[in-house]
Amino acid sequence: MTNSNDIRTAFERQSIACDYLGSPFNARLCRLLGERLDQDTTFGRRILTWNGNPQSDALALRAAGAFHALKRQERASLAAAYPPNEVTEDALWQALAAAVEREDAFLTAFLDSAPQTNEVSRSNAILGGCLHIAARMKQPLDIHEIGASAGLNLNFDRYHYDLGGREWGSADAPVKITSAWEGETPPLDAPLAVASRQGSDLNPLDVSDEAARERLLSYIWPDQTARLQRIEAALAFAAQSGTAVEKADASEWVARHFDKPGEAGRTRVLFHTIVWQYLPAETQARIEAVMEAAARDASEAAPLAWLSMEADDKEADSAALRLRLWPSGEDVELARTDFHGRWTRWVGSATVRHGTASS
Known part of the structure; x- marks a missing residue:
């Protein structure tokens, strides 16, 4: 059992992160829960006696999502305390406490699953990364994503982008993504063609199921209306296009798809965004072993790419967009990017290492 002080600290850290990422409302909510929640309810006891790591388990975001789900379902009279309304901290806490009293069982059960934000702006x-791969390889790409959730980012090439004033994609695309951009842009004229797209997740969300869509939307922060609208549009498009995600363990799925040489004339791509930190160490190790073996089998005719957007120790406020490419063995940090895709600082091929898949 985790010490309750560590749990309260995790809520405070999440509050700071929400503030930085543009959600003052969620920052207040996480801070209030961390400061005032007690063990008088099942919900409070479940949180304050959490059996796990509150930080890596995203406990504060599980709790915030639970309340947002109640609000979206028009339960527990939370709407008056939620954006666009503005209330004092005491008024917000009173609304939250009343919701716990009325919906203790619902809120407690909601904590069972980890958040799935499926942030579509990460597609920038x-x-x-895929434009960079396409420019280098000049082949169609076979896309594979782990931690794909509802599969929204699998459709990245079907969206319209404004990258600091430079545009890519059809003007009438169903989803429009605008990101601030620093440095050079990637090769926007590269011959990008996605030959196939597949994804996996331990708990994939069925975009055709209203309850699944609502659960995903509950994790989007309530005062970020543009973000909510963008993900709603991406969900509608995924349902229309038939995008599906397979339920599978990430390492088992990667092994199944990468344990033999790829098809000549195609570049296989494994990608993931803000997933690695949630995988158990043994799952990470197995994926690395599979990719090392696949790297040895890669050839100029059937290249292999591993594209990841993940947190690292370099900068706390951004993720590294890293590309490993074989058979050349290149290991490139292409960019630093905001966790929610609000901005990207493109580096290109400035940082290159050579080594194995896990180096």
Whole structure:
């Protein structure tokens, strides 16, 4: 059992992160829960006696999502305390406490699943990486995503982008993503063609199911209306296009798709965004072993790419967009990017290392 002080600290850290990422409302909510929640309810006891790591388990975001789900379902009279309304901290806490009293069982059960935000604006980084791969390889791409959730980022090449004033994609695309951009842009004229797209997740969300869509939307922060609208549009498009995600363990799925040489004339791409930190160490190790073996089998005719957008130790406020490419063995940090895709600082091929898949 985790010490309750560590749990309260995790809520405070999440509050700071929400503030930085543009959600003052969620920052207040996380801070209030961390400061005032007690063990008088099942919900409070479940949180304050959490059996796990509150930080890596995203406990504060599970709790915030639970309240947002109630609000979206028009339960527990939370709407008056939520954006666009503005209330004092005491008034917000009173609304939250009343909701716990009325909906204790619902809120407690909601904590069972980890958040799945499926942040579609991260696609700006995925696009940049895949344009870079396409420019180098000049082949169609076979896309594979782990931690794909509802599969929204699998459709990255079907969206319209404004990358600091430079545009890519059809003007009438169903989803429009605008990101601030620093440095050079990726090769926007590269011959990008996605030959196939597949994804996996431990708990994939069925975009055709209203309850699944609502659960995903509950994790989007309530005062970020543009973000909510963008993800709603991406969900509608995914349902229309038939995008599906397979339920599978990430390492088992990667092994199944990468344990033999790829098809000549195609570049296989494994990608993931803000997923690695949630995978158990043994799952990470197995994926690395599979990719090392696949790297040895890669050839000029059937290249292999591993594109990841993940947190690292370099900068706390951004993720690294890293590309590993074989058979050349290149290991490139293409960009730093905001966790929610609000901005990207493109580096291109400035940082290159050579080594194995896990180096």
